[in-house]
Amino acid sequence: MADAPEYLYELWNSDGLGTWKILRHPIEKKTACRIFFTYPGGRRAAVSRQRLEAAGVIHHGTARRRLHLTPPDIPGPGTASESAPTREDQIAELLRAGATYRDVERQLGAAWAEARQVRVDRAIPFPPGRAKRFRAELDAADQAAARMLLAGASVEDIYTETRCSLTRIAALRRELGSRVPARPRPRRAVDEVLALYTRATADGGHQQWTGPRRGRTKVLIQGRTQRFNVRHLTFERAHGRPPTGRVRSTCGLTDCITGTHLADAVIRGTAPATATATATATERTSS
Structure with a gap:
């Protein structure tokens, strides 16, 4: 007789408004040190077996997903989070309000990968103005960034205006032969x-x-x-x-x-x- 399947459990706020669901992640293998499991979509991962069995719960990945060894209790209706509000809830709220990953990093100190994972997990769409751009739009952004570089604009201003990546701005600066303008730095006593x-x-x-x-x-x-x-x-x-x-x-x-x-x-x-x-x-x- 085959062994009954085992799972790790995750409490998921499906709509961000307190509609809770329990996700089950199948356990593939257990070793003395690790528990290997699979997320929805087939992504494989592992957590510390000693820490999980000692505490009954563990945070995993840059998104700090909270995984339980046994099915957790579902909060009452309208409960915003397990310990309202969680870090993921705060990130999701900013993303729904149109904040960029840079904005989330500045306000909450969250890494871009963490914010990106929250967007994927909660299916938060990009604002219309920040959707994937076509080649003509990218070329226009490069031309605008080049004009701003020649005018002495800062990298921060160029990024805000054109959404060109910092790597792309640096490449344009090399192509144009534009040097970084000297900007006085404040000196403290x-x-x-x-x-x-x-x-x-x-x-x-x-x-x-x-x-x-x-x-x-x-x-x-x-x-x-x-x-x-x-x-x-x-x-x-x-x-x-x-x-x-x-x-x-x-x-x-x-x-x-x-x-x-x-x-x-x-x-x-x-x-x-x-x-x-x-x-x-x-x-x-x-x-």
Whole structure:
């Protein structure tokens, strides 16, 4: 007698308005680590067996589809979602309102693949103005993009106006020999950047760096070319002298940049005697 078929179950809001259905995805094979199954349409996929059997539910793929080991309970009539509203519901609402994948990424932080999967799963059509274009329309868009490039328009403006992809805009720029126009970039003062990228801990005893970094070094960027090591900067402000050797935190918090919580080679006692004497003299002079 053949074994009864097994399924993974997915709760699906079929119309986005609370009409729930349970989708069954046939399980093809189970191994010690994975469960292999098939989505509607024949697309094969796999999930972690240990995680699914431990929790009874798992999220799969960039669209974060919620798969259950046993049939889930169907919410009551009019219920918008399992924990209203879900991320997929928010994406679907934006797509139905005519938002682009770029708009969805900006507002919800969702990847384009995730938004595309929601569009496919919920059969959300493209707005009339963004349907697939014919060759004549693509040629006209290329001509408009070329004119805008020669006029010095930004890539963002060209994309918004013509819907040419960023790759296509770059190719047109190479064909035209058009250079990227120089645009002034705003420069912040050091104290402004420190305020922007520094966050106080809950107890208020530490200042954590949340800004750009290069490797393990905390880097404070001002303008386009000037760079300052944040730890060196806060150390010098606290101790009245430039640091000697590496600067490390002494409070146990890796990202702490509080000047009094930092120690250089002189404070740690690992610097040469001449460097220690120079640093001590500098501290006395500054104080």
